Amino acid sequence: MSKEKFQQDIPEEENFEDLTEFTNEINQNLEGIRSSTDQFFKRKLITFCIRWTLTFLLLYLFLDSYPWIKYLVYAAIPLGILNLVLIFYGRKKINEKVSETEDKINSI
Numbered sequence: 770m771s772k773e774k775f776q777q778d779i780p781e782e783e784n785f786e787d788l789t790e791f792t793n794e795i796n797q798n799l800e801g802i803r804s805s806t807d808q809f810f811k812r813k814l815i816t817f818c819i820r821w822t823l824t825f826l827l828l829y830l831f832l833d834s835y836p837w838i839k840y841l842v843y844a845a846i847p848l849g850i851l852n853l854v855l856i857f858y859g860r861k862k863i864n865e866k867v868s869e870t871e872d873k874i875n876s877i
Contacts, residue, residue, distance in 0.1 A: 792874055799871050803864065810860040817856060821849055 824845065832838050 795874050796871065799867055799874075803867050806860070806863050806867070810856060813856050817849075817853060824849075 828838060828842060
């Protein structure tokens with residue numbers, strides 16, 4: 770009985786070819802995920818820059834007209850910095866997860 774179980778665990782040559790095709794397909798999918806996440810974060814960074822350019826322009830125009838706007842600046846700038854940090858941190862974490870998954874697949 771132990772010989773039968775041992776023989777079942779040994780893959781045949783066909784299974785190696787299937788496994789190679791499977792890992793190649795998975796690696797292609799991971800590269801697609803990596804490129805799409807890079808495009809996503811680039812788009813997020815561009816919208817961040819546009820949003821804050823408009824915000825600073827409006828603040829510059831209306832700062833003298835409304836004295837309460839300076840208090841809004843004290844709240845908005847830390848939130849903007851946090852948003853920017855989260856954009857870069859999210860990109861780093863997703864790329865780490867994709868690389869970790871790729872390493873696990875390649876170790877098979």
